[in-house]
Amino acid sequence: MNTLSLNTEYLQKFVNDTELNGIHEELLRAKKTLTSGSGRGNDFLGWLNLPEELSPEIIDNIKSDVERLRNRARLFVVIGIGGSYLGARAVIEALQSEFAAMQTNGAYPYIIYAGHTLSEDYYCQLMQMLDKHDYAVAVISKSGTTTEPAVAFRIIKSHLENKYGKAEAANRIIAITDARRGALHDIAQQEGYRTYVIPDNVGGRFSVLTPVGLLPIAMAGYNIDQLLQGARDMRKLCTESDSLTDNPALLYAAIRNILYRKGYKVEILENFVPNLKYISEWWKQLYGESEGKEGKGILPHSLSFTTDLHSMGQYVQEGERLMFETVLSVIQPQGKVDIPSDEKNLDGINYLLGKSLTEINRNAELGTILAHNDGGVPVLRILLPTVDEYILGQLIYFFEFACGVSGYTLGVNPFDQPGVEAYKKNMFRLLGKPGYTN
Numbered sequence: 001m002n003t004l005s006l007n008t009e010y011l012q013k014f015v016n017d018t019e020l021n022g023i024h025e026e027l028l029r030a031k032k033t034l035t036s037g038s039g040r041g042n043d044f045l046g047w048l049n050l051p052e053e054l055s056p057e058i059i060d061n062i063k064s065d066v067e068r069l070r071n072r073a074r075l076f077v078v079i080g081i082g083g084s085y086l087g088a089r090a091v092i093e094a095l096q097s098e099f100a101a102m103q104t105n106g107a108y109p110y111i112i113y114a115g116h117t118l119s120e121d122y123y124c125q126l127m128q129m130l131d132k133h134d135y136a137v138a139v140i141s142k143s144g145t146t147t148e149p150a151v152a153f154r155i156i157k158s159h160l161e162n163k164y165g166k167a168e169a170a171n172r173i174i175a176i177t178d179a180r181r182g183a184l185h186d187i188a189q190q191e192g193y194r195t196y197v198i199p200d201n202v203g204g205r206f207s208v209l210t211p212v213g214l215l216p217i218a219m220a221g222y223n224i225d226q227l228l229q230g231a232r233d234m235r236k237l238c239t240e241s242d243s244l245t246d247n248p249a250l251l252y253a254a255i256r257n258i259l260y261r262k263g264y265k266v267e268i269l270e271n272f273v274p275n276l277k278y279i280s281e282w283w284k285q286l287y288g289e290s291e292g293k294e295g296k297g298i299l300p301h302s303l304s305f306t307t308d309l310h311s312m313g314q315y316v317q318e319g320e321r322l323m324f325e326t327v328l329s330v331i332q333p334q335g336k337v338d339i340p341s342d343e344k345n346l347d348g349i350n351y352l353l354g355k356s357l358t359e360i361n362r363n364a365e366l367g368t369i370l371a372h373n374d375g376g377v378p379v380l381r382i383l384l385p386t387v388d389e390y391i392l393g394q395l396i397y398f399f400e401f402a403c404g405v406s407g408y409t410l411g412v413n414p415f416d417q418p419g420v421e422a423y424k425k426n427m428f429r430l431l432g433k434p435g436y437t438n
């Protein structure tokens with residue numbers, strides 16, 4: 001079937017049916033709290049119905065902006081931080097070639113990122129690149145006042161205006177922000193930029209299926225209709241079924257909460273295909289910001305295997321027993337490479353002849369899971385039939401829905417992030433921002 005599913009075979013020593021049945025009612029109450037909008041943070045539930053309710057006009061506008069800009073820009077700069085860039089990057093990097101940056105004449109621009117760092121060297125190197133290539137920009141900020149993207153946009157806007165003149169620069173800028181408020185909203189109005197709105201009731205880390213994620217993903221040449229279709233199909237499964245067997249989001253939330261209560265305080269999201277690295281980065285924000293509060297919450301961590309088996313594998317196998325693993329397990333690759341035969345067999349790997357790289361990788365995955373299980377680590381597998389837009393849409397909605405249910409089961413408000421403000425106040429005071437000095 002072309003649907004993601006959970007495999008709990010390697011959890012059996014750690015989570016039993018009695019425990020799952022025991023938490024089921026709690027999970028159903030949390031699901032009801034989420035879907036009825038009766039819990040804390042209920043003014044940020046717009047993401048629940050996005051796949052169904054996103055207006056076709058927005059999709060058409062995104063597609064027409066892609067057609068308008070794609071032949072005029074070799075590079076497309078996405079300016080944003082946290083929830084205003086991680087979702088787009090996660091999908092784009094999952095789908096694109098690892099070597100996409102080397103392709104000089106693609107049909108769509110190559111996406112690069114800014115506003116997620118304050119490193120001077122990063123911007124120096126970026127400007128050198130923007131000197132050489134035609135480019136366009138999406139500046140994304142829900143509040144419209146976040147320092148990192150504001151600094152990046154001021155630098156890049158000035159570069160763009162110097163390169164193309166003010167009128168053409170304005171044609172190459174798209175602003176994605178609040179409908180009514182914020183500095184970015186005001187700049188976009190005054191300069192006449194093309195704008196898209198981030199709905200009031202969708203928080204940053206749940207915004208990938210709004211123009212925040214859809215515009216950059218479409219600009220990179222990927223099929224946002226399929227992405228939304230995947231999310232729609234997963235939404236149906238997550239909202240309609242109350243069964244732990246049929247509803248993967250309920251089962252995932254149940255397993256996480258059972259393990260957390262037993263002292264497994266760290267969840268490591270793992271992949272065996274490097275393209276999924278930024279899915280982990282997006283997931284870490286989603287779960288870290290949603291659950292890490294009030295002195296509670298599973299610490300989300302991530303590793304890419306087999307690469308990290310040669311660095312962190314030792315700790316997972318024999319270090320302190322505080323983690324469980326969730327493996328993103330891809331069944332069907334998109335490409336094919338044969339291992340050539342070699343008569344001399346000096347490297348001793350002729351025994352692999354006739355096996356695909358995927359088969360070898362799958363055995364590395366199973367070998368790892370069995371070893372970690374023996375070392376006392378519970379392992380859950382999320383089986384992905386393949387990595388395409390449709391499956392990624394499913395995965396996004398699955399993680400979002402499970403996050404809401406899991407957060408309410410933990411007893412926190414999964415939709416606020418009060419802790420993110422603390423560093424900003426100190427930074428503003430240290431930099432002498434008006435209103436923040438002692």
Ligand code: PA5
Nearest residue numbers: 082083084141142143146204205
């Ligand atoms: O999830 C969140 O709310 C945050 O990570 C924000 O996305 C991030 O701080 C960027 O905020 P903004 O979009 O307002 O610039």
